[in-house]
Amino acid sequence: MCDLVLWCVSPQRLQEVGTEEDLRKILFGGTFHVFDYEWRKSSFQFREPDSELSYALETPSGGARPVQMVVQARVLKYLLFMRQNGDEGRTLLRVGKKDQETALATALSDSLWLAGQQASATVTLVTEDYCVTPHLGYKLDNFTERLQLFTFSQKEDARKFILEHIHCFKDEGSHGVILFLYSLVCSRTVDRKQQNKLRRRVCTLLNLLLTGRASPNVFNGTLLFGEDGQEMERGRLLQVGSMLKTPVFPVWLCCINSSYSVVFGLNRSLLSDWKMEHLFHLYYYSGQSSQTTTARLTVDTHSHHWEAPADGDPEKRFPSLEMTIRTKWAGAAVDWSGHAPFY
Template sequence: LFQDLRKILFGNTFHFFNYEWKKSVFRFRDPCSELSYALQAERGGPGAVQMVVQANVIKFLLGDKEQEQALASALSDVLWVAGEEQAATVTLVTSMPSFFTLPGHQLDSITERQLHIFSFIRKEDMWKFIYEHIQCFQEEGSHGVILFLYSLVFSRTIDALLNLLLTGRASPNVFNGTVQFDEAGAPLLQPLRGVLVRSNVGYLNWSWEQGPQTPLPQVGSMLKTPKLPVWVCCINGTYSILFSLNRALLSNWRTEHLFELHFYNGQPSQKRTAVLTITHSQHWEPRTTDAQGDLEKKFPSVDMTIRTKWEGAVINWNGVVPFF
């Protein structure tokens, strides 16, 4: 079982979780602060998982400000969707190490400990169980993010982690539907499968490093226009969150002329949520004579990410110096 987990996550049995993964848990910011809704995120892979869970936490905090209940609901929702809303699995770990280790394999202090696997066929029962054991995902040294990742694997095997977290289906692509033919019209040997349904939480992608020679994958409308106005954003390879407090933003086109988006990047250096005012009634485009470096100075990466959803939008940071 342990070796199979490593093969699924790393592609082999020799790699193991690094320090950043091992220390990662689901830790909220100060409950008395403006960022009481916010999880503190790590750099790299753990941050991607934490920011997707953050998006689901925000979904519940739109109507409920209890941190632990919101976290339990967010974890339950992701696992339940991953289990195709039929069943899901929660993985916890004991402090007692497992004595079964294959020769030549290095212990990673987590995978080789005794895992306890709990299966559920009712979402309500799973939520109650997670809520009662929420400290297993929050406390320092609990490896909470890794435990959640294991739970996700057992709920549904990973092919593409991000889409699995967002939609419950492990599609390796972010475009809509299924592509049967290449750009020249020739049939593909293997169809490319994308996102088939709108997710509750969306996804946006932008990077200054990738130009015309290596274009970014085109995110389809299924992910750009989720059911709720919450987006996980991959900006220059780092994950963050954009969200609106107006639940009707994506269901009434008139609201998209002038609206606010809240931006949170998960890092301790951000002390307040950045509130951006978006005007989507003007046509914006950079001058073609501007160099890429000049564009980055004039237009923050967050602005460019927002424009992948609202083309031509003008973004006002309302006095905050753009920091991302």
């Protein structure tokens, strides 16, 4: 349970803004469905402070992992490039508890502010009182019915508020990922979210997290599929456009074999100076508990010794992460620096 501190904002109950049923309909298509156990136990917990992976969030397998890994990418952006202390592009430092909490609050507020079109952000927290009167066809989950909304017109105010209540998002049993997801939907506003039909595709949710727009597509510009404008056929791989592969900061969200992870670099110039792309290091965090060290890869884009096999499926011979990197740097050679390759 979150103990609310005094803040210069007027909280709204879900019943007052008519959102409780809309939230369920957006996410599940109806009011009878609730989040399963894996979602309800998910929060934003870091690895041990001041350890080698102290920058990393714990992301058990389950439906919440894509959301957690997007937040992980924003945490890395803050720790590597946004902190005031130290130089940009620093080596991976051991992160203390205070920096962990600040990074998480910044990451969450960044996504909420984008979802609010950089004009507002809404944070949802759990209270003791029930804010919704159940009715026929509405299934109680003892969680959504106790939400209150806090809306901010300044990004920094939202960040400070989240930091004050950071335990509501990171503590065990806090339902932290669900709270963040509800905050995201409310920041975007329900009406716009209904139009985008968020519940249909994971890609739509991830785009909302990454860009503030709930688009189901990841290609550049506009593409038409068939004479009647139908969506891409099911089972076809998403074609990620060059714009999403070239972010402002060298941090990428990856989906490899249906598992989400992050790849990142320490040098921001990697994306603005072509000379930096000849030979450089990338770092990989899979989100899996079995990973105990950060994998460092050396990427050589001028080496030509890598060639696809004459026959057969190349993905069966080369690690999937290497193949993913080559979608950005075609033909690059990847040295795992002694780490066991992630397939």
